[in-house]
């Protein structure tokens with residue numbers, strides 16, 4: 377079965393489709409024509425179209441990975457931990473959840489969540505994935521695992537045998553991997569950007585080592601790849617639907633999985649692909665990941681609902697994208713590139729993500745800002761951007777509720793509310809319920825992201841997209857902190873610096889932000905969910 381697209385109630389302006397046919401976009405895209413997105417995007421596009429070749433070029437990985445997995449299993453190394461951010465970990469998480477095989481994805485700096493990953497070492501092999509080799513979260517996690525294996529008594533050679541590395545040729549991590557004596561190093565195609573790398577070594581290596589059938593992924597992608605030159609392919613129709621929705625005022629895409637054999641967690645992967653590809657130059661498509669097709673936020677005048685794994689539900693406007701996971705990855709990548717042309721942006725760069733990273737480094741150097749709370753109610757410390765809580769009586773019994781009302785009232789027409797939780801997405805999973813609870817309170821789109829993971833996904837959209845976002849940042853006290861070996865900071869200070877760095881980037885854009893710091897995470901989350909009931 378290949379990729380299929382159905383749509384209900386979606387108005388597609390005829391010129392959108394006709395123009396793409398007239399410009400021969402389908403044939404030019406599969407020929408990797410870098411001029412498709414205009415002169416400003418040409419240099420970047422020229423080195424970012426390798427994802428079209430992956431169904432063929434990844435084939436050779438399949439056998440090699442089967443061999444490596446059997447070696448690891450024979451040595452009792454059947455717990456795979458993946459350290460990677462954004463495009464270096466989102467696809468393997470979807471692949472393994474859908475295949476029902478265990479993979480520990482460590483894409484956080486939360487001290488508790490990192491500490492939980494540093495256990496069960498006797499069975500553990502660690503995949504360190506980073507295209508650039510310069511991502512601070514991944515580097516910190518690598519350092520922590522090196523130290524943990526040493527503390528467990530492994531000698532240098534044994535420690536090296538517990539690491540598999542995926543990176544770009546010539547990256548700092550490629551050198552580090554050699555110096556570490558890593559068991560295997562996979563050098564990925566440098567002409568594939570992170571969010572387009574699902575079918576590359578970044579998607580396949582961790583997934584295969586965890587036991588997923590990556591041969592089927594490649595087969596299903598290859599079957600679609602043979603159709604992509606056809607202007608009527610389902611992938612092209614998906615790109616037209618995304619672009620047409622944007623052109624007709626539906627610039628938010630609600631994503632939910634459905635159907636008999638639903639892909640698990642697809643929205644979290646598609647979120648980075650779409651937000652980081654389109655959210656720039658003051659425009660873009662905002663993905664809104666829904667807990668289910670019926671979850672609040674799937675229908676509003678500025679929203680298009682997309683079901684992954686099922687037909688488009690009536691009355692719409694909605695689309696349904698069916699097909700196996702390998703075809704979904706390739707199809708959505710192709711559609712995003714087409715939508716980028718319709719929106720008139722470069723879908724391959726991420727100009728605004730470095731800002732938060734630079735802010736974080738500056739704060740790590742200068743020390744965390746000492747911002748006293750405006751009030752503390754129960755387990756919740758309240759801080760906010762200037763003016764947001766003017767006139768709000770925080771000393772009253774329902775001060776927290778009033779503060780939340782002020783935040784919701786600040787969301788402008790066609791705006792959105794983004795919840796950003798710098799917490800432990802396993803132990804503090806209940807915080808994820810905040811999205812639906814807030815979405816039931818306002819007509820606007822409400823998104824949820826675990827920090828710092830979202831900084832590598834929707835973070836680009838928050839800073840480069842339309843400046844109509846309002847932000848709820850939730851941070852939390854943590855138990856024992858964890859050092860980052862040979863670095864002048866701990867995981868706890870790194871996490872706090874990342875949150876502060878993003879607050880600065882948003883404050884510099886005068887975006888309203890409410891910062892709730894939970895002095896007791898479970899109690900604080902309980903308080904928030906109670907007032908939102």
Ligand SMILES: O=P(O)(O)OC[C@H]1O[C@](O)(CO)[C@@H](O)[C@@H]1O
Nearest residue numbers: 462463464506507508511570832
């Ligand atoms: O694979 P790397 O280089 O560690 O980057 C991780 C992620 O960070 C980003 O560069 C953006 O922050 C993403 O595009 C990328 O997928």
